[in-house]
Amino acid sequence: MKVAKGGNLVLCAGEAQLYTLDQLMRASVELLGRGTMGITYKxxxxxxxxxxVKQLDARLAGTSK
Structure with missing residues (x-):
């Protein structure tokens, strides 16, 4: 798991390249669904x-979930 400097972008599954939050914000996105943990995008x-991309619900910050 890696955290990009200047943002809260976390990559899983051993990605070798580190992407920035800025790159993600410029990406073409599609809403996949909403759940109890947050919103999922392609x-x-x-x-x-x-x-x-999973955007976690802000209410979950600082909890053990």
């Missing part, structure tokens, strides 16, 4: 890499 980055 994002297509500038290099055509497709990633799934």
């Amino acid at each position: 994002a297509v980055l500038g290099n055509r890499l497709i990633v799934t």
Whole structure:
């Protein structure tokens, strides 16, 4: 797990390249769904890499969930 400097972007599954929050914010996104933990998006980055992004609900910050 890696955290990009200047943002709260966390990459899982051993990604070798580190993407910035700015790159993610410029990505083409599609809403996949809303759940109890937050919202899930499909994002297509500038290099055509497709990633799934989970925006955690702010109420969960600082909890053990």
